[in-house]
Amino acid sequence: MQDPAPPAVRGPGRARDAARTRAEIIEVATREFAEQGYTGARVDRIAERTRTTKRMIYYYFGGKEGLYVAVLEHAYAGIRQSERDLDLTGLRPIEAMRRLAELTYDHHVAHPEFIRLVSIENIHRAEHLASSETLRNLNMPVTDLIAGLLADGRADGTVRADADPLDVHMVISAYCVFAVANRHTFDALFGRDLLDPARRGHYRTLVGDLVVRYLTPTGP
Template sequence: MTMTIQASADTVDHPRRSWKQDPDGVRANILQVAREAFANKGLTGAKIEEIAARTATSKRMIYYYFGDKEGLYREVLADAYRRMRVAEDTLDLEDMPPVDALRKLAEFTFDHHRTSRDFIRLVMIENVHNGQHMPDAAEISGQNSSAIRLLEDIYDRGREAGLFRPGLSAVELHWHISALCYFNVSNRATFSQIFGDELFKPEGQTNLRRHVGDMVLRFVLMPDKIAEMRG
C-alpha cells in the first residue's frame, strides 16, 4: 500500500528519494488540500480533521510537518504567493510598445485574477486577519517583483516616448490595476446580489476587461494621446 502520493492537479512529480516514504510528496499533498480548505472556509472555518481526511495521509503528519494549524496556514499562504509570483514571471512584454504593453498587462491581470479564485480568497482571508500571517518581506519583497519591474519598465518607456504623463509610480499603477482586477473576483458575491449579475456574465466580463484596460491607459496617457487610443 505504499503507493506514494500523487498530488493530482498540481504537478508534484516526486523525485522519490527511494521507495516508500516520500516526505516531499506528503508535504505537497497536504499543502494542496489545505490550500483548498483554507481558501474555501477560512482559517478558523477550515478543520484540521477534515483536511486530514481529504489527504492521502493522516492528521498526525500535518502536525509533524507544520507544527500547528497556524503553521500550516502560513505555509499555504506563502506557497500561494510563490505560485502567483511564478505566474507573473511568465509575462514578457519588454519588447512591446508601452501602450500595448500596459493594456496587455492590465487585461492579463484581469484574466489571471479571475482564474485564481483560491489565491484571491486566501488574500481576502489574510486581510480579514490583518495580514498577521504574511510571509516576511524578504520572501516576497514586492518591490522587486517582476510585476513591479515590468510596470516600471513600461512606464519609463512610455514617459521617454512622451506618451505617458509624469508623476506616477509603478507601485501606484500596480495598486490601481490590482484594485480593479481583485474586486472583480473578491466582491462578486455581494455585488451581484445587490446589483444583479450582468457584469459577471461572459459579455459583462469581456466588457469589464476592456474597460479596465481603457481605464488604466486613459489614466497614464498624456491627454492629447488619448484620442488616438485603440486605432
C-alpha cells in the same frame, strides 16, 4: 506528474514520500483555507481529505497556523512565478500596459482561490504574511515591469510624466481583485455577476481602457 504514481493507499505498508505527502497536505489545505477562512478551516477535515493523517500535519507544519503560512507561501510563490512569465515584448509602452492590465484580469479570474486567501489574510491584518521570513522577502516582479514600461513611455512622450508605478499597479489590482473578491455581494445587491463568462471580454477591455486613459498625457 511524470513520476510513477505510488500506490494511493493509506495505512501501514504505504510507500513513504515526504515531499509528496507535504505537497498533498498543502494542496488540500489551500482549498480548505480558501473556502472556509482561517478560523473556519478544520484541521481534521484537511487530514480526512488527504491520503495521510492529522499527525502528519503536525509533523510537517507544527500546527494549524504553520500550515496556513505554508499555504500562503506556496500561493504567493505561484503568482510571483506567473508575473515572471509575462511576455510583453514587441509592444509599445502604452499597449504593453493595456496588455498587462488585461492579462492580470485574466489571471485573477482564473485563480479565485488565491484572491480568497488574500482577502482572508487581510481580515487577519496580514499578520501571517508579516511574520513569515519567506513572504517578507518576496519581491513582486510586476512592479519593476511597470516601472520600466512607464519610464519608456515617459521617454517617448506616450505616458504622462507623473504616473507612479505602484499607484498604477494598485489600480489594476483593485479592479481585478474586486471583480473576484466582491463578486458575491455585488451580484446579490446589483444583480450582475462580475464573472459572467459572457461579460468577461467587456470587463477585460474595461480595465485596459481605464489604465490607458489614466496614463495617456492630457492634451497640449
